Amino acid sequence: MLEEQEISTLKRKHRALILAHNYTRPEIQDIADFVGDSLELSRKAAECQAPVIVFCGVRFMAETAKILSPNSIVLHPNPHAGCPMADMASSEAVAAYKKNHPDTLVVAYVNTTAATKTQVDICCTSGNAEKLISGIKKEQKILFLPDANLGSNISRKLKREMDLWTGWCPTHNKILPEHIIQAKALHPQAVVLVHPECLPAVTALADHAFSTGGMLKFVRESDCREFIIGTECGILHRMRKENPTKQFYPLEPNVLCPNMKKITLEDVLSSLRDLEPRIELDEETRRKARLPIDRMLEVLP
Ligand code: 13P
């Protein structure tokens, strides 16, 4: 409790805003001012006037906050919390692709580094990818990067071909079709919700594929009482807290993102004490990386 109290005192002193992703540790979610998915967190960062943002999530998310809120000090309490999928599409490799495919529109999942964002045309998140791609003219060739699972899930749903990058989320790839078959046999009344970063063979067996924010909304509004959840297990904390009378079963209890879990209360406290480690981006990278994020927020505010 002492840590929480000290965090709260330092937060007031610095007028800091603590943002946390739905996959962070329960105790981090509990001290955050706002918990959300990538899209909700980007919007929050864009509109907030806080002099200090403490971003509890993986690096690309904290970078997005800095890109959108350049005048704020953006603290990333554990600089080792990266996203392996974001690292699968380097800016150099994307630049090389573009050189060879000048007519292709490059749509990047927000799970990309700031450097890679400088090379792409428009960003999307799992919460708006389908809507954003369905708004692009049919004749336009598209490269979707870095997540081949999310790309093929959208491709199949919209019946639209796209070039797909060879990237994947090691955490979501642990979820297999047999897990759904077993879970459905155990809980035949439950609705199966999975994240669209799951393998297409998994999303094909699920009732719905949503972003983490989409899952939370669905569960809140649904009359069903039982849900089988196919994503990182950190989301269960918020689901159970917000819906105490409903039952949630993880598809696989080992689906954990080790990077999201790296951020501890101790890290948050020390970042607020030292106002370090900060996300620093050179101005040219920040400005160029902002363009595809702004395009996304313009198309789908
Ligand atoms: P959401 O935008 O759905 O929260 O997803 C982010 C993410 O990294 C999923 O692995």
Ligand code: SF4
């Ligand atoms: Fe990256 Fe997967 Fe972790 Fe999301 S769950 S941050 S995509 S590694």
